[in-house]
Amino acid sequence: MSLDPAVVAAIEDLEFAARRIVESARTGLHRSPLHGFNAEFHQYRAYRPGDDLRHLDWKLLARTDRLYTRQFRETTSLDAVVVLDASASMDFPGPNGRGKPAVSKFRYAVAIGAALAWLISSQGDAVGLVSAAGSDVVVPPRRGRAHLRALLARMAKLTPSGSAGIAGLTRRAADLLRKRGALLVISDFYDDEDAARREMAHAVRRGHDVTMLQTVAPQEIQLDARGAVRFADLETGAEITLDADAARLDYRAALAAFLERTRALAGAHGIDYRLAQTSTPPDDLLRHYLLRRGSLPMAAAASAKAGR
Amino acid sequence: MIWTNPLAWLGLAAIAVPLLVHLLSRQTSRAVPFPTLRFLRATPVVNLRRRRVSDIPLLLVRAAIVALAVAALAQPHLTISSAPDANHIAIIDTSASVARNSSRLIFPGSETATRMITIERKDLRGALAEAATWLRAHPGRNTVLVVSDFRRGTLDAARFATLPAETGISLLRVPTLTEPPARISGVSSWSIEGLRTRATWGGAEDAPDIEVAARAGDAAIAAAIKAAALATAPAATGQLRPVTFVMPASPQRATLLASSSPANEPWMFALFAAMDARRVESVRVVDGRATVFLESDDPATAAAAIGEAIPALALGPPVQELEPMMIPDEELRRLERAPQPPSVAERPSVWMGRWFWITALLLLAVEGLMRRTRAPASEAHAHAA
Numbered sequence: 001m002s003l004d005p006a007v008v009a010a011i012e013d014l015e016f017a018a019r020r021i022v023e024s025a026r027t028g029l030h031r032s033p034l035h036g037f038n039a040e041f042h043q044y045r046a047y048r049p050g051d052d053l054r055h056l057d058w059k060l061l062a063r064t065d066r067l068y069t070r071q072f073r074e075t076t077s078l079d080a081v082v083v084l085d086a087s088a089s090m091d092f093p094g095p096n097g098r099g100k101p102a103v104s105k106f107r108y109a110v111a112i113g114a115a116l117a118w119l120i121s122s123q124g125d126a127v128g129l130v131s132a133a134g135s136d137v138v139v140p141p142r143r144g145r146a147h148l149r150a151l152l153a154r155m156a157k158l159t160p161s162g163s164a165g166i167a168g169l170t171r172r173a174a175d176l177l178r179k180r181g182a183l184l185v186i187s188d189f190y191d192d193e194d195a196a197r198r199e200m201a202h203a204v205r206r207g208h209d210v211t212m213l214q215t216v217a218p219q220e221i222q223l224d225a226r227g228a229v230r231f232a233d234l235e236t237g238a239e240i241t242l243d244a245d246a247a248r249l250d251y252r253a254a255l256a257a258f259l260e261r262t263r264a265l266a267g268a269h270g271i272d273y274r275l276a277q278t279s280t281p282p283d284d285l286l287r288h289y290l291l292r293r294g295s296l297p298m299a300a301a302a303s304a305k306a307g308r
Numbered sequence: 309m310i311w312t313n314p315l316a317w318l319g320l321a322a323i324a325v326p327l328l329v330h331l332l333s334r335q336t337s338r339a340v341p342f343p344t345l346r347f348l349r350a351t352p353v354v355n356l357r358r359r360r361v362s363d364i365p366l367l368l369v370r371a372a373i374v375a376l377a378v379a380a381l382a383q384p385h386l387t388i389s390s391a392p393d394a395n396h397i398a399i400i401d402t403s404a405s406v407a408r409n410s411s412r413l414i415f416p417g418s419e420t421a422t423r424m425i426t427i428e429r430k431d432l433r434g435a436l437a438e439a440a441t442w443l444r445a446h447p448g449r450n451t452v453l454v455v456s457d458f459r460r461g462t463l464d465a466a467r468f469a470t471l472p473a474e475t476g477i478s479l480l481r482v483p484t485l486t487e488p489p490a491r492i493s494g495v496s497s498w499s500i501e502g503l504r505t506r507a508t509w510g511g512a513e514d515a516p517d518i519e520v521a522a523r524a525g526d527a528a529i530a531a532a533i534k535a536a537a538l539a540t541a542p543a544a545t546g547q548l549r550p551v552t553f554v555m556p557a558s559p560q561r562a563t564l565l566a567s568s569s570p571a572n573e574p575w576m577f578a579l580f581a582a583m584d585a586r587r588v589e590s591v592r593v594v595d596g597r598a599t600v601f602l603e604s605d606d607p608a609t610a611a612a613a614i615g616e617a618i619p620a621l622a623l624g625p626p627v628q629e630l631e632p633m634m635i636p637d638e639e640l641r642r643l644e645r646a647p648q649p650p651s652v653a654e655r656p657s658v659w660m661g662r663w664f665w666i667t668a669l670l671l672l673a674v675e676g677l678m679r680r681t682r683a684p685a686s687e688a689h690a691h692a693a
Contacts, residue, residue: 092342234343239339
């Protein structure tokens with residue numbers, strides 16, 4: 001059974017929420033595709049049925065006519081940084097004080113980011129955090145339960161405000177990784193598209209495994225306001241008055257085009273992209289994301305590299 | 309469907325309230341926090357100022373709630389049967405004066421009656437009260453038939469007023485029982501010689517000139533008075549001096565006394581003077597007629613009083629009219645009336661108001677749901693940070 005986004009968002013204990021999401025997402029998964037790919041050869045052993053054929057040493061087979069499986073020892077694991085957009089635009093929809101509480105994009109992003117951090121850390125990998133909520137929040141990637149708790153506590157204290165600057169945050173995160181690592185960017189990407197594209201491409205060129213989780217709310221996609229509405233920009237405070245009924249179709253088309261552009265940007269640079277709607281159960285999103293990563297070229301390349 | 313409070317329909321004007329709310333609520337725009345305005349294109353302000361009703365389904369639901377509430381206040385009743393019951397109650401006077409075969413009469417309309425109930429009592433007042441009680445419990449197009457000889461004092465309009473207003477009243481007079489003449493000892497010695505008319509009361513051996521068929525009681529006295537007065541009327545003069553004799557127990561006595569005035573004619577004083585003060589309380593004028601209020605109900609006393617009065621009157625014009633013994637036919641016709649359909653409140657019907665209220669409440673819940681689900685982004689997106 002999938003987790004209710006509203007329930008997950010309402011959990012105060014972020015570590016618990018993260019663990020809950022990961023445990024739910026792991027159902028049906030045999031291994032984590034986010035596992036570190038910096039492994040070194042350890043020893044040979046006789047092939048046993050069921051061993052991964054990718055780890056079979058074909059050259060040795062040719063020479064000795066015997067089957068040997070190469071074994072590796074992971075010396076270093078993945079360094080990952082969660083880039084969390086804490087701009088004011090993420091604080092949507094706000095609580096309406098009636099009925100089922102609305103899950104804001106920010107709360108959803110925090111839940112997903114915490115789950116990813118918990119997953120990475122539980123595998124012995126290093127995880128860090130880059131965000132900006134008023135002032136910059138930079139937590140360098142480290143391993144260990146204590147670090148994870150500190151990171152999650154820092155994440156829990158974030159309050160969305162100000163403008164995005166997702167490009168700058170991506171650059172900061174890429175700089176934090178001294179070697180090739182993973183960047184998990186969770187944002188609505190309502191930012192300078194050119195700058196964002198530039199920084200994403202730059203991170204990819206530096207060898208980082210970049211993931212874009214574009215967070216949107218259903219209310220934002222639908223624009224279900226009616227009649228004359230004065231919209232106020234959450235980030236800039238600018239206002240525009242319009243007839244929502246008349247503007248709805250144009251708005252939806254423009255937003256769809258933007259989402260498509262973002263997806264195309266990711267595809268063009270080999271970035272793993274996923275649209276994260278706040279109505280999607282977070283464990284479902286994580287499960288599909290992890291399953292998809294298992295078939296990504298980058299993951300295959302990492303495995304191949306580990307096998308060399 | 310019958311509406312017992314149709315004035316409540318004026319409340320339909322309240323439908324204008326949700327209409328105005330829908331019209332006016334769109335005139336002001338609300339500030340809605342939104343992630344970004346980059347995809348929104350402003351629409352001309354003139355469109356926003358145009359008065360139009362938006363969200364017509366919600367408006368219709370609200371109008372329906374008002375209409376249902378108004379309809380419920382109008383007290384809707386669903387009549388179960390279109391033809392109300394037609395019950396006939398026959399009250400048969402079984403007093404001794406009424407002919408014995410009255411109860412075997414076939415009453416008009418009884419063949420179409422839903423129910424035919426017969427009350428046989430000597431006491432017509434009690435019978436009417438009994439009928440009134442039954443009729444109040446069984447509303448319908450009901451009729452009360454009273455079969456009697458309708459002696460004075462047995463019934464009057466006040467008694468019929470106890471019946472439900474829509475109940476029809478039909479009065480059927482039957483002949484008074486003819487019995488062998490009763491002898492009134494008090495009058496047997498009475499003789500008026502001066503008028504060459506002899507009224508003999510009593511023994512058959514006296515070969516009476518006037519035989520009065522009467523039974524004991526004030527009615528018999530009244531009959532005797534009338535007979536005696538007619539007997540003493542001089543045929544030649546033609547001048548009328550009507551006199552009414554009122555017994556103390558007469559039901560009209562109080563009314564007559566209240567509406568009377570002092571005697572104002574010399575012959576009235578002569579009449580009073582000619583009578584023994586022990587037998588006559590007073591002589592007064594009621595509707596221009598001399599009215600003698602007697603002191604006693606005793607037939608002998610009354611007869612004696614009349615005996616004193618007649619010679620006095622014989623000196624002048626004759627007595628023409630006395631209090632009749634029976635209720636006149638004209639008075640009976642005034643008491644009769646046709647049955648009316650029962651009022652809505654008394655007709656067998658089901659009050660539908662509760663269903664209107666229930667429907668209105670259900671629609672109220674629907675309206676709440678619609679408001680929530682259709683809540684403009686302004687509310688769903690309300691930014692309470």
